[in-house]
Amino acid sequence: MIKIAMVEDDLELAEVLTQYLKQYNIEVTNYEEPFLALSSLRIKKYDLIILDLTLPGMDGLDVCKEIVKNFNIPIIISSARSDITDKVTALQLGADDYLPKPYNPRELEVRIKTILRRFNNNSEDIKEEKVKLFHLDMDKKEITKNGKYIKLTAAEYEVLSLMMKREGFVISRDDIFENSDLLNSDYDSSGSLAVIINRIRHKIEDNPKEPKYLHTIRGMGYKFTNE
CATH class of the missing domain: 1.10.10.10 (Winged helix-like DNA-binding domain superfamily/Winged helix DNA-binding domain)
Known part of the structure; x- marks a missing residue:
């Protein structure tokens, strides 16, 4: 099962996405507070992060920066911000994709699996290059x-x-x-x-x-x- 950490303060949206993705063998754990999300990443293993940008207590771009700095995990930005600067900044910081709200949950599911397939293939190539004598x-x-x-x-x-x-x-x-x-x-x-x-x-x-x-x-x- 794919394990996703979602950082989203819109609890109704988080619940809709959680239930929708569950049918595709994707388990979502949502964190309303960004600081709690960052702490959980140190003790739990997730395959991917879905990150909102407008969050209580900490801007999503700063959260993105912290994740990229401390963890090797792909990030999809899920945001209602329409400013192209936010999208460019997020991708420059290291986010793997930017999905503007509103969007079809089906598109999110496809993007999750596409990014994980690419991410896992790249990780395996690196691993093989390093350890295969x-x-x-x-x-x-x-x-x-x-x-x-x-x-x-x-x-x-x-x-x-x-x-x-x-x-x-x-x-x-x-x-x-x-x-x-x-x-x-x-x-x-x-x-x-x-x-x-x-x-x-x-x-x-x-x-x-x-x-x-x-x-x-x-x-x-x-x-x-x-x-």
Whole structure:
């Protein structure tokens, strides 16, 4: 469910929007007081803010500035102010959209989902760019770490590529054998899989004795983490 924080002192409008958006799996929590809204953002997680500009005790543009400064959350300005200066200022401060009142609630619902789709895609791209150290190119049958090619034998590549495809999940020895064209249970009778794992660690780990990426899960198998 999408969770929205609304800062709106028109309680009748807030109730109408809350009930309308509920049918689209959007849960709205309204705050009449801007200071209460800012405090709640520090303890509760919301996906998006709907912000009025004419508020008691604090101008909406100042609220917008505080949110942008302290939180990474998209903002839709919902205001009856018709001055183009307010719209320009709000967008310059970092608001993601400006919806002048009155408007159709359906338009608000569409804008919410459009902004969240764009926001979440951008956040995922940034996250992947920052934390993904290893890249698997299945066409070239190559694995790189921080863009640098890792020289692997065919068996090492098969094992590591399988684990990368199932990143974060524990893979049993039997699973590795069943999904490998080069390995089988007879091949491992002398502990060859453990030898391959050890060789891979020497090629990808900073300290093979204290692995950060290729973990042994005692009694279960192995797990690969790409961060």
